[in-house]
Amino acid sequence: MQPAHHSDRASHARFEATHWSEVLEAARSGATHGPEALARLCERYWQPLYAFARRRGHSPDDAQDLVQGFFEHLIESRALGTIDQAKGRFRSFLLASFQNFSLTEQRRAQAEKRGGRAQMVRIDWKEAESRVDLAPADGLTPETVFDARWAFELLNRATRRLEQEQTTRGKAQMFSILRPYLGDEGARVNLSYEQAARALNVGLPTLKTLIHRLRRRHAQLLREEVAQTVLDPDDVESELHALCEALVVAGGRVQA
Structure with a gap:
């Protein structure tokens, strides 16, 4: 790290x-x-x-x-x-x-x-x-909904912190354009890599580097958020795995 x-x-x-x-x-x-x-x-x-x-x-x-x-x-x-x-x-x-x-x-x-x-x-x-969302959910238990919502809360907190960091550095526009590439459930990718590169006036290699850095920092912030909810630092990885599994099981049927 x-x-x-x-x-x-x-x-x-x-x-x-x-x-x-x-x-x-x-x-x-x-x-x-x-x-x-x-x-x-x-x-x-x-x-x-x-x-x-x-x-x-x-x-x-x-x-x-x-x-x-x-x-x-x-x-x-x-x-x-x-x-x-x-x-x-x-x-x-x-x-x-x-x-x-x-x-x-x-x-x-x-x-x-x-x-x-x-x-x-x-x-x-x-x-x-x-x-x-109370529509029939094919076996989506209350416990699964709870775990998925929990995962979204942590992801959203990590995203808000990353946005604040980028804004503080004067990179709010860049973050707004690149946020969808974080895999954030709250943002949809509407631009291709080529379109995003043109919007930022950078080449494709530079764009990919920027996205990689944002993803890496986002992952670091997410780990910090998870670490605040466990007592043993060794539990962070297993907790991350459990939350990722909850999102997979929910399969997009729980709102971010």
Whole structure:
């Protein structure tokens, strides 16, 4: 792995680096910033939980209640301090905990009004619902949808960081033209290599070099994002493999 450029590090610093390991350590030590750190981490990855709940058949309102109630429970409880260090993948922990919470949460017909809770995690429900596809999906389980949405969240974060880096360097236009070649699900390749080269006023060899460098940096940023969700650095490769497999299984049936 190549050392990051100074401006890369500066860009990275602007994205709050909340590691799963830091959250667990704060919880075990009783640090007062533990709940806040967990809330920041949950803000990144709540969409896969919402997609999971909707795929399970919950209405938008019920799915919202479940996700928000789960985060309240998670942030206010002290369960984090008892997590086995050897089983510390945030993705696995979050889904298993949410499933347990969903099973034990009893629907309250006349309890709090929806929206009456203090929202501890910033959530854009409208955006989440726009990404939910409930059409028959030929064996696409809620768990598969969760894992695919999780993978997309990490990919999108890596792409946004790369875009910020390139913009900081005055290369926003170049990134806009070359972004589709990252394989980013959110961008479609509309230009051939020849057309992209002409748009950037470079030769084909230079274009291919630029694309190669962007892909390499994007892969590095993705690894950094994955590393923040596991406790053991040795788990990064297997977690990457699991997420790639989830995207293959989803086969384009889960929105980016």
